[in-house]
Amino acid sequence: MSVTAAAGFRAAGVAAGLRATGGADVALVVNDGPLDSAAAVFTSNRAKANPVLWSQQAIAGGTARAVILNAGGANCFTGAFGFQTTHRTAERVAERLGIGAVDVQVCSTGLIGVGDEAFRAGVLRGVDLAADALAPGDDAGLAAAQAIMTTDSRPKQAVVAADGFTVGGMAKGAGMLAPGLATMLVVLTTDAEVEADLLDRALRAATRVTFDRLDSDGCMSTNDTVLLLASGASGIRPDEAAITAAVTAVCDDLARQLHGDAEGASHDIAIEVRHAASEDDAVVVARSVARSNLFKAAIFGNDPNWGRVLAAIGTTDASFDPYAVDVHFNGVRVCHAGEPDRPREEVDLSPRATSIVIDLFAGDATATVRTNDLTHDYVHENSAYAS
Missing domain, CATH: 3.10.20.340 (ArgJ beta chain, C-terminal domain)
Structure with missing residues (x-):
């Protein structure tokens, strides 16, 4: 299991017609609580995609209830229309889940410059399909991990069972793997009781020695995002060393998988x-x-x-x-x-x-x-x- 390994999380991966080759291309991960603590690290590239610009603002308060992700288009350098697409995507997720738009993190991956009316319609269609398909368990987590693949040859998932709590995660990435304190798209979940400030320290400590030291081709993405959501559903409140160790272990596992799936590599x-x-x-x-x-x-x-x-x-x-x-x-x-x-x-x-x-x-x-x-x-x- 991956993002659904921790208690309190549901996920879905659906086909919304964004990929020319077909297949799943929209994923949704939902934190059912009782906590909604969250932390994130984004690309340090000055050229940031619209979903990054939105998500940086939305997570400033240290909370998030859902993450919507799409393949088939990066929604980067698509102007005001592209940012409006991101905003409308968050609003649609919020409407379907009964939460606020600011509680929704948005991630996109694919070709830069893609973000027209057809793209917007596909993403919004994907939100509705994914909301209807939300479920706990292994199959839902795998479907979400598969939906965010682009040039990846396989989905990336990882889980660590710690002392009474769990950390799970999924990632996508096979190229443009260069340090920006994140690597492509990563969603991490935990059922530990952890407040936002501690989540942020744990995430930054983990990314510093894992994703930030993966340098596949020296090219930094415009969309890199690593998110960590805590539901608190386990009722376990680990100390900082314990949560940091578990998050680091999952990040290291995912970084190794990204490394092993680098585009065209033979070594x-x-x-x-x-x-x-x-x-x-x-x-x-x-x-x-x-x-x-x-x-x-x-x-x-x-x-x-x-x-x-x-x-x-x-x-x-x-x-x-x-x-x-x-x-x-x-x-x-x-x-x-x-x-x-x-x-x-x-x-x-x-x-x-x-x-x-x-x-x-x-x-x-x-x-x-x-x-x-x-x-x-x-x-x-x-x-x-x-x-």
């Missing part, structure tokens, strides 16, 4: 930086490698080209001596103290799981950033995305 790469002067330095160094097209192309070609690693990390302002660095590819130390070490032929890059370890010998901090290789399939899929 799932974990770049671990050890012995950095600070955690921030470790993240900066790992991300510099994750965003190197030369490095990513080398991995696609099964080439353990450690020179591209050193070239990438040398562009950062992190504190380390580039001539004292060790680099390991899948357990083989190919570079020691900035010089060649083991022969490249000893490295096996044929498995999909790929480990890069960079030892800076500059301190005690560590961090891992997840990325993937740059493939022909990725280029093809994104060149034909709008066709």
Whole structure:
């Protein structure tokens, strides 16, 4: 189960005709309470889609009763008409559920620039269909997770059962996975009794070490949203450490699934930086490698080209001596103290799981950033995305 694993939640996923290829494309998640605490983290992209602009305002008070999500159009750069579409969507959900429009979070995914009359009509039709289909249980949660897929090859769901309470979640995303304190669309639910300020701290602590360290292609979405809703239906009030640990575990599971479904990837790469002067330095160094097209192309070609690693990390302002660095590819130390070490032929890059370890010998901090290789399939899929 995913968003329906926690008590107090119902969900639905329906087909409203937004996808040219057919299939489910509108999802609805409802918090039946008794609490309506909520927190969210949104893309830091200055170019924000209309649903993000709406949802940022609506959740300012720390509450939410429902989340409506659609595939088939991002409703971004669609002008005043697009924002009105988002507003009308929230109003329709509110009307069907007997709540206020401000209690509704709106999320969209798909092609930028899509948001005409036909799109609006499809989304509103989807609201009605989803409201009629709302249900608890596994099937409803799976239907919602399937409805928000775009280029995803499979739905992403995760659940953690903690001490008397549950955290569940669903996510979509297979490209444009770059840090903006969120990654594509994620809805998390819990039946714990948690107030909004604590939910917000737990969510930000979780996203910082999970979604924010997933850097598939260095491209940041306009629609990235991570939502966390608490129903309080379990009657359990966990402390901050417990709720943060559970939310982080679900976010980490979902981030791994997003990582493994990156568009066209043939290698799932974990770049671990050890012995950095600070955690921030470790993240900066790992991300510099994750965003190197030369490095990513080398991995696609099964080439353990450690020179591209050193070239990438040398562009950062992190504190380390580039001539004292060790680099390991899948357990083989190919570079020691900035010089060649083991022969490249000893490295096996044929498995999909790929480990890069960079030892800076500059301190005690560590961090891992997840990325993937740059493939022909990725280029093809994104060149034909709008066709």
